[in-house]
Amino acid sequence: MSFTVTILPSGHQMEVEDDESVLDAALRQGYALPYGCRNGGCGSCMGKLITGEVDYGPMRPRALSEEDEAAGKALFCQAYAMTDLEIEVPEIGAVKDIVVKTLPARVVEMNRLNHDVMELRLKLPAIERLQFLAGQYIDILLRDGRRRSFSLANPPHRDETLELHVRHVPGGSFTTQVFETMKPKALVRIEGPLGTFFLREDSDRPILMMAGGTGFAPLQGMLEHVFAQAIDRPIHLYWGTRSREDLYRDEQVRAWCAEHTQLRYTPVLSEALDDTTWEGERGWVHETLLRDYPDLSAHDVYMSGPPPMIAAARPLFLAHGLPETQLFFDSFEFAEDAVE
Structure with a gap:
């Protein structure tokens, strides 16, 4: 029926x-x-x-x-x-013509970014390329039928390999495999691109980006796309983590700020009580953003990270004048059979 x-x-x-x-x-x-x-x-x-x-x-x-x-x-x-x-x-017209593919991919590089984040770089077959929008994600298809979702951290123009930021989830079977047994040359199957979290280029409003943990990954892809396309919009990136070590691409972001005057950067640590040398912001990242921008009505907001961050920020951002049509988010759901 x-x-x-x-x-x-x-x-x-x-x-x-x-x-x-x-x-x-x-x-x-x-x-x-x-x-x-x-x-x-x-x-x-x-x-x-x-x-x-x-x-x-x-x-x-x-x-x-x-x-x-x-x-x-x-x-x-x-x-x-x-x-x-x-x-x-x-x-969303921009994703309409993009083909979702199921493809084999080979792990060609593994880089520890900090104590619990691994950068995976995947290479597709020589005759294949994945067309995607900055900020979308792919699923890794496991042999038992489950799948794990990871945002693409590379922009569309840098697609020789697909870059993923994998956080080790305690008890997570796939992420434990990545950190303990996976080696370069391993083969995986992927499906993608997926999702509607991507940069809306038809707007001229200034952009606020907010990441929690590895929620930085899709925002990295968006930022590199902005720089490559010479999109001239003010951008302020907020990155919330527990400790300084969790800001695994901090130096890279600061280098971007030195090169691109349109970008501002505010890292926020939620558990920095013992870090007496930290002179930056402390507390919850969404509260820091709202102190800086109490009226969000003239901005586009992109946020990605763990569900509690999204759940806390979304109603507050709307209450501070942000129209729902100007809020774009990607919730990193860590369900056992969904996203790690």
Whole structure:
């Protein structure tokens, strides 16, 4: 059985089967709706349910609060149509023509960036290249059917290898393999590019970027893309970590600031109580950003990092004047069968 879904404001119509989510049906038919983790954890795919009914199974998705649901919002990566639907969600034209591929890749380089972050560089077959937008991610497909999602840290123009920043998650089977047994020349299978977290180049507003931990990876790709394309917009990067060691590309960012006057940089440490030599910001990164920019209405904000950071920052940023259409985020969901 299938139902008709009308996407507003575009007016596009599509068919959704009763065994697929609204998002899966949209992607299958070439409609680029926003999404991130695809497991209900990040909230990137949230939109408005204008008419009709959807079902989420036995549990409401984590990123959909009772208040959201009462306000008529839905998470389309987890929503299954029970009737014909009218939904309101922005379509993203930039990803429409990019082909998602499943490809083999070889690990050609492994670099320890600090105590718990490894840089992996993957090489595709000689006849293949991955077309992607700065900020998107790929899935590594494991042999048991599970997948692990990692943002592409390299920009599209630097695609000879794909750069991933892998944080060692305690108890994580794949990340433990990366840190303990994986060697260069190892073969993996990937699927991508995925996601709708990418730089919107049709805006001229100044940009605020906020990273938590390895959430720096997609922002690195965006920044390198900005520099390569000579995009002349003011950018202020905030990077929140626990300790100074976790700022694994701090010197690189400072070098960019010296070379590109449009870029400002504020690192923020949340657990620097014993670091008496640290003269920078301390506390929560989103609170530091709001002290500097109490009115966000004239900015585009890009944030990526762990779900608690996204969950804390999103409502506060909106309360400080940021329109939802100017907020773009990637929640690094660490679920066992999703993202590490």
